[in-house]
Amino acid sequence: AEAHxxxxxxxxxxxxxxxxxxxxxxxxxxxxxxxxxxxxxPEFLMTDPIEIDNDGNAVIPDKSGLGFDFDEEAFNKYKK
Structure with missing residues (x-):
């Protein structure tokens, strides 16, 4: 797509x-x-939702991996 x-x-x-x-x-x-x-x-099972800036753009996180941390407490609630 980009090439065209x-x-x-x-x-x-x-x-x-x-x-x-x-x-x-x-x-x-x-x-x-x-x-x-x-x-x-958006915050389901995540410690922080994806940030949206003042222009309505999603901010790409600079954390390692995909850029998020699991919410262990929420995960344990739904794991069974």
């Missing part, structure tokens, strides 16, 4: 981990200006 000047938008539905992975992917695509973002709520 076509915008690319990955369509990924999910919460938490999936959204963080999608954000990292989008950050590598120079021809991607959109992120599909479902609300289930």
């Amino acid at each position: 000047g076509i915008e690319c938008t990955p369509h990924i539905f999910g919460f938490g981990l999936i959204q963080y992975a999608n954000l990292q992917l989008i950050g590598t695509l120079p021809n991607c200006n959109w992120m599909e973002y479902s609300y289930i709520p």
Whole structure:
């Protein structure tokens, strides 16, 4: 798509981990200006939701890995 000047938008539905992975992917695509973002709520099983800046852009976290930490307490509540 990039070689032909076509915008690319990955369509990924999910919460938490999936959204963080999608954000990292989008950050590598120079021809991607959109992120599909479902609300289930965004902080589900995460210590911090994806940050949205004043212009409405998702901020790519600078933490290691995908950029998030699991909420151990919430995870333990739903693991069974």
